[in-house]
Amino acid sequence: MILVDKNTRVLVQGITGREGSFHTKRMLNYGTRILAGVTPGKAGSTVHGVPVYDSVVDALKEHPEINASIAFVPARFMADAAYEAIDSGIRLLVVITEHIPVHEAMKFIGYGRLRGTVIVGPNTPGVISPGECKLGIMPETVFKPGRIGVVSRSGTLTYEIAMAMSKAGYGQSTCIGIGGDPVTGLDFIDVVRMLEEDDGTDAIVVIGEIGGDAEERLAEYLSKGRHKPVVAYIAGRTAPPGKRMGHAGAIISMGVGTAESKIEAFRRVGVPVAETPSQVPSLLERVLSGG
Amino acid sequence: MKLYEYEAKQVFKRYGIAVPEGRIAESPEEARAAALEIGLPVALKSQVLVAGRGKAGGILFADTAEDAYEIGTQLLGSTIKGLRVEKVLVEEKLRVERELYLAIVVDRAERCATILYSPVGGIDIEELARKMPGKISKVKVNPLVGLQPYHLRQLTARSELEGENRKMLADIVSRMYRIFVDYDCMLVESNPLALTDKGLVALDSRMIVDDNALYRHPEFTGRVVQGGFSYVELEGDIAVIGNGAGLTMATMDLIAHYGGRPACFLDIGGGAKAETVRDALRLASSRPGVKTVFMNILGGITRCDEVAKGIVSALDAVGGKPMVVRLAGTNEEEGLEILREAGISAYREMDPAAREAVKLAGR
Numbered sequence: 070m071i072l073v074d075k076n077t078r079v080l081v082q083g084i085t086g087r088e089g090s091f092h093t094k095r096m097l098n099y100g101t102r103i104l105a106g107v108t109p110g111k112a113g114s115t116v117h118g119v120p121v122y123d124s125v126v127d128a129l130k131e132h133p134e135i136n137a138s139i140a141f142v143p144a145r146f147m148a149d150a151a152y153e154a155i156d157s158g159i160r161l162l163v164v165i166t167e168h169i170p171v172h173e174a175m176k177f178i179g180y181g182r183l184r185g186t187v188i189v190g191p192n193t194p195g196v197i198s199p200g201e202c203k204l205g206i207m208p209e210t211v212f213k214p215g216r217i218g219v220v221s222r223s224g225t226l227t228y229e230i231a232m233a234m235s236k237a238g239y240g241q242s243t244c245i246g247i248g249g250d251p252v253t254g255l256d257f258i259d260v261v262r263m264l265e266e267d268d269g270t271d272a273i274v275v276i277g278e279i280g281g282d283a284e285e286r287l288a289e290y291l292s293k294g295r296h297k298p299v300v301a302y303i304a305g306r307t308a309p310p311g312k313r314m315g316h317a318g319a320i321i322s323m324g325v326g327t328a329e330s331k332i333e334a335f336r337r338v339g340v341p342v343a344e345t346p347s348q349v350p351s352l353l354e355r356v357l358s359g360g
Numbered sequence: 361m362k363l364y365e366y367e368a369k370q371v372f373k374r375y376g377i378a379v380p381e382g383r384i385a386e387s388p389e390e391a392r393a394a395a396l397e398i399g400l401p402v403a404l405k406s407q408v409l410v411a412g413r414g415k416a417g418g419i420l421f422a423d424t425a426e427d428a429y430e431i432g433t434q435l436l437g438s439t440i441k442g443l444r445v446e447k448v449l450v451e452e453k454l455r456v457e458r459e460l461y462l463a464i465v466v467d468r469a470e471r472c473a474t475i476l477y478s479p480v481g482g483i484d485i486e487e488l489a490r491k492m493p494g495k496i497s498k499v500k501v502n503p504l505v506g507l508q509p510y511h512l513r514q515l516t517a518r519s520e521l522e523g524e525n526r527k528m529l530a531d532i533v534s535r536m537y538r539i540f541v542d543y544d545c546m547l548v549e550s551n552p553l554a555l556t557d558k559g560l561v562a563l564d565s566r567m568i569v570d571d572n573a574l575y576r577h578p579e580f581t582g583r584v585v586q587g588g589f590s591y592v593e594l595e596g597d598i599a600v601i602g603n604g605a606g607l608t609m610a611t612m613d614l615i616a617h618y619g620g621r622p623a624c625f626l627d628i629g630g631g632a633k634a635e636t637v638r639d640a641l642r643l644a645s646s647r648p649g650v651k652t653v654f655m656n657i658l659g660g661i662t663r664c665d666e667v668a669k670g671i672v673s674a675l676d677a678v679g680g681k682p683m684v685v686r687l688a689g690t691n692e693e694e695g696l697e698i699l700r701e702a703g704i705s706a707y708r709e710m711d712p713a714a715r716e717a718v719k720l721a722g723r
Contacts, residue, residue: 286469315604346610
């Protein structure tokens, strides 16, 4: 598994908000070790037994073993919260928040890369290593421990495919939502690289969608050298150009980002692309048996 | 959000980038008056948010005031690529020596701003990239650093312009970069940026403002359509409603995979309440030509019982059109029970549900 496991010690930024509080409880129930939360002005209170601090620095003073943060901070305040986490030395920051202006995201993501903070998201369901740690908002029941890595740009579609995989006996090492925004901290190549270095991962499922060229760039990366087996699914074959399909990043713009281009790029490098989400397990069976 | 050409030009002008002298006309009379005020000949440009309007006949030229009136009559109220022309931009017609391309875009792959320039302009950047990829220069600008003089030196060195024109280009790029940042743009473009007898002039201009930053630009708020969900209309007859953008797109694709045609994309988002579901069903089923409604819900933060309540409350609005429901995930049993009591059957998996929806629409 990658990014999160039993040793992950978590800070929740924006813990007192509706979403922050709700998902803190669900993550705790899953077994995620949440040590502290931050909401400016709410120091001294607790949320589901988790102590709340005014700042990330204050939280780290009391809980130096914290090594990851998950943020449920409203979009207008998210850049501030990200800089605070990065400057405090947090190594992994998961940004659940949607609707962050892209100019702000570019800056805090760029800053995080300079300072060595891995940022997942924005607009992501988060990261889960089934049975070990959930740092996100996904419904945990659809995931089962196993040896397939999953990387995706979407939420519910990932749950759909993970459910089909779990049912067919393909549990997951780690599932990562890179986020549905145009600019994200991790892209497909970053995550596939990590999964390829992970001894607990045998094969990788890539769930892409229209917009941008992250899938094409991944295909280009896979065309060079030896790689673990990869299976893909692309959403949006029937999406019209120029229309934003829900996600801020899901738009065919200036001729870039069509499903055909992505499917063709994967096929050219021998990555099978499922026609429907339910076909993913049978494609996994094929690539794992060497077919 | 896309700005109209005339809106983008107002911004350009405010930032000191030369644009042709122009007036907006909403009637043939206004078009004639504008032409006389500006001085003939003039260009009349349909204001529609779609690329390729020139080829579609949306840009015409007038040599006399009466021509301008006639063309105004012809363009106003017509449709270009399905969009109605409400306004025409009447502009002075400049003598163009040369057309260039200049844009600044959010570069998704590099997570930065990228300036795109070509000494060949006036055609689509897609077409340009296909035909003359060597003619496009790219300069990346790290947003933490901002635009530096070296970026401009790099760009102008490959501009195929000399002397004053080169300086003018650098000046326009700096001003455009300020627009890009100040307006939270996904794209600022001038195509063509033209070398004229009056120097470098932005003959056309385009701006796309980041929807997520509109709260910082109150001047545009009147144009934003608010709602709890995102909705895109399509050509087919099966209305597709789902939760989550990826799943809803996958649902459309699945409908097509089984031979059906999606009529819309409607994503109710995460954690939707019964009222949202009801409004979504009403919107989707009211679209002319819709024969079947297909609702595909996999509850995560969305609860199936809330969705089921919404479906039941919208039954009259669906108006007897066949509806196929797939309901699974959080509070699945409660949701299915609510539907059962209302006499609605539901699927737990999306494949058989999609096949059923296609079958029903085919009748």
